[in-house]
Amino acid sequence: MRYSVLVLLLGVALTGCPEEEPPEKPPCDPEAQTHCDAGTVCEYVADGTTACFAPIEIRGMVFDSADGVGIEGATIVAIDANGAARSTVARSAADGSYSLNIPAERNTDGTLTGDTDVTLRADAAGYQPFPKAPRTALPVDVAVSTPDGEPPVQVVQTAVTDIALVALSDASGTGTISGTIAATDPGGVLVVALQGGSAVSSAVSDSLGAFILFDVPAGSTDVTGYRAGLALDVATADVAAGAESSVSLTGTTDGLATVTGNIQIVNAPGGATTSVILAPKSTFDATSNRGEAPAGLRVAGIAGDFEIPGVAPGDYVALAAFENDDLVRDPDTTIGGTAIVEVSVDGASATVALPESFKVTEALATLSPGADTLEVVNAVPTLEWADDSSEDGYEVRIYDAFGQLVYEVLDVPGVSGAETVAHTPAGLTLDAGMVYQFRAWSYRDKQGGKTYISATEDLRGVFLFE
Secondary structure (H helix, E strand, C coil), X not given: CHHHHHHHHHHHHHHCCCCXXXXXXXXXXXXXXXXXXXXXXXXXXXXXXXXXXXCEEEEEEEEECCCCCECCCCEEEEECCCCCECCCCEECCCCCEEEEECCCCEXXXXXXXXXXXXXXXXXXXXXXXXXXXXXXXXXXXXXXXXEECCCCEEEECCHHHCEEECECCCCCCEEEEEEEEECCCCCCCEEEEEECCEEEEEEECCCCCEEEEEEEECEEEEEEEEECCEEECCEEEEECCCCEEEEEEEEECCCCEEEEEEEEEECCCCCCCEEEEEEEHHHCECCCCECCCCCCCEEEEECCEEEEEEEXXXXXXXXXXXXXXXXXXXXXXXXXXXXXXXXXECCCCCEEECCCCEEEEEXXXXXXXXXXXXXXXXXXXXXXXXXCCCCCEEEEEEEECCCCEEEEEEEEECCCCCCEEEECCCCCCCCCCCEEEEEEEEEEEECCEEEEEEEECCCCCEEEEC
C-alpha cells in the first residue's frame, strides 16, 4: 500500500501537475463583430447560435453612364425585398470600385438561409440616384458567390453589381446633408430633404442609421424620414453651396396607423394580383405618376381589400400596379375609381381608410426596346408593343431619366389584323449616356373626345442610348 502511494507521488513529481484544458472561446457577437479570427465575420445561425464564417462581399463599379468613367465617393447600400437595409453604406474608390459586406444568416454548414436576394441603391454628388423610375434595380443573389483571396471571401461580382449613374444637368449651388437615425433598428429609412414641401433629395439609411443626402439646393431645408413602424421627427439644416451640414432624426412609435383600402382589377385576364404602395406625397411626381416607396409601406398579392400597418403621420399617395405584373392603373378618366388617391394620417386615428377605391387593368405588353430590363441601343429605336384590339389609335411618349418629355405623338393609327404595333420616332435626337423610357396608351374616339383604354407598364420600355 505504502509502495503504491510512493510510486504515485513520484510520478506526479516527475511529470508535473495535470495539464489544464484551454478556456472555452466565448460565442462571437454579430453586432460587435468580436471573437472571430481575422478574415472571418460573425453571423447568426439558423439554430439560434452564432458562428464565424467567410464574409460575403458584393464587388462592383459605379460609373458615369455617358463616358464609363468611375465615380469617386458614391454611396452604395444593399436593400432586401422589404426595403430594409441589409448592409452599412460603402463609398466608391477613386476608380469607382466598391466592396460591400452583406450580413446573412447561415446554416451550420455556412450556406445561406431564407431569401438570398438583395438590390443595390447608389447615390453620388452631381448624379441622379439609382434606382429611380423608370430604372429599376435588378436582384443580386448573394448565394451565388465564389471564393477569393486568403483567407477566402465569398465574392459576388456580376454585371448587375456595376451601376451606371446619369449626371444631373446642373448641380451647382448645392450642398450635402449627412446624418443619423436615433431609433431602435434604424436601417432602411427613406430620408427626404424638403424645400417648399417638395422633396429635393433622398437617401436610404444604412443598417446603423447613417445617411447622406447629395445635391441639396442651398437654403433652409427640412429633413425627415419614412419607414413602416417608425415615425421620424423633422430636423432643419441650413445648406450652403459646396458645404456639408449634419442633422439627427429621432424615431418613435407614437401616432402610427393602419391604412386600409380597396382595388378593383378589371378587364385583366393576364394579371390576377398586384401590389399597393404608399408614397410620401412630397416625393410624388404628377407627370410620371410615381413616388418613392418607404420600406414596409407596400403590400403584394392584392386583388381587393388591403391594409398597410405601421404608417407614420403624414400625407401619402396610394399607387397600385407599380411593378411589372402585367397590370397598369386604369387610364380611363371618364369612369370612377381612376383618379390618384391621396390619404392623410393624422397621428390620432389607429385606422385610416382611403377615401375611395381605384381600378387597375391589363397592360399593353411592351415588346421592344426594354421588354424585361434596360436595353442598350445605338440608334433611335423602333418602338413595339402589343395591339389593343378594341382601339382607334395610340398616343406615344418618350421621357428621359429626369422625367422630361422628349418626344410625343398623339395619333399613331390603330392596326387591324396584327398582333403588334410598331412606331419609329421621326426627328428624335438622343443624348449619349442618357436613359429613356417609351410608353404607349390606347384610346377610342368618342363624341366627347378620347377615352383611354390601357397603357404599357410603368417600368418597362426603358433603354440606354450609347
